[in-house]
Amino acid sequence: MKLPSRWRARLLATVSVACLGFSATVAHASAANLDDPAKKEIAMELVSSAENSSLDWRAQFKYIEDIHDGRGYTAGIIGFCSGTHDMLELVQEYTKRKPGNILAKxxxxxxxxDGSDSHKGLDPNYPKDWKTAAKDKVFQDSQESERDRVYFNPAVSQGKADGVRALGQFMYYDAIVMHGDGDDKTSFKNIRKRALGKAKPPAQGGDETAWLNAFLDARVWAMKQEEAHSDTSRVDTEQRVFLKNKNFDLNTPLKWKVYGDPYEIS
Structure with missing residues (x-):
């Protein structure tokens, strides 16, 4: 006999997927990942609160300054840096899409x-020309594309592989934005490796809360290795707050603080 739809929905929401060896429910398994458009928008706002002290991440296409962290100019919606290769790749992508653009020169x-904090050949007009380019939809699209290729997609992919939900995927994304995924000891890859010494991700049979706490512990350690990143409030008063509330699906409303400033997504 076919059950009424409301009964079937209720049943599906409570049946454990025991045959797969998971304690999660079907509802858990079908929860939106961070690449769901609504969740992705939340992720962008959360990162912007820490990177730019604003939830308006789209206003950051034009942002550019040297924050004196040894990475040269930091710019755009995700902090592309002239000293860490991603800014070079961004301008190359922009030039591929629009040859002869104002930044191509x-x-x-x-x-x-690349690889230094030098401004040689960029000053004095590069910041002004960046802000001009930021009005161009092609450049905006290039920033979003490179953000996804280099940072967002790898973080979400690893999160799914580890069996963590939207919150964990966001933690990965925020970490890879700040630390990159190279071979140095503070990279995302090595933060995750450090966490593996303390706990296992759900995909390896571990508890999600324990794993994410271990990951955040490793992240805090990495942040404290650099003076420019030593303020760990984006972990302490943001990500740990969501984790303590067991908001694994990163559902709104969300309230948090970064650098002592309060934010809310309602």
Missing amino acids: YLPALKKV
Whole structure:
């Protein structure tokens, strides 16, 4: 006999997926990942609160300054840096999409300063030209595309592989935005490796709360290795708050603080 739809929905929401060896329910398994458009918008706002002290992440296309962290110019919606290769790749992508754009002439200089904090060949007009380029929809699309390729998609993919939900995927994303995924000891890859020494992710039979706490502990350690990143409030008064509330699906409303400033997504 076919059950009424409301009964079937209730049944599906409570049946455990025991045959797969998970304690999660079907409802848990079908919860939105961070790449769901609504969840992704939340992720962008959360990162912007920490990176730009604003929830308006789209206003950051034009942002550019040297924050004196050894990475040269930091700019755009995700903090592309002239010293860490991602800004070079962004301008290359922009030039591929729109040859002769206002930033194309800086490609030789960006190649030379890559890996350093130098502005040689960029000053004095690069910041002004960046802000002009930021009005161009092609450049905005290029920023979003490179953000996804280099940071967002790898973080979500690893989160899914580890069996963590939207909150854990966001923790990965925020970490890879700040630390990159290279081979240095504070990279996302090595933060995760450090956490594996303390706990196991759900995909390996571990408890999600224990795993995410271990990951955040490793993240805090990595942040404290650099003076420019030593303020850990984006972990302490944001991500740990969500974790303590067991908001694994990153559902709204959300309230948090970064650098002592309060934010809310209702």
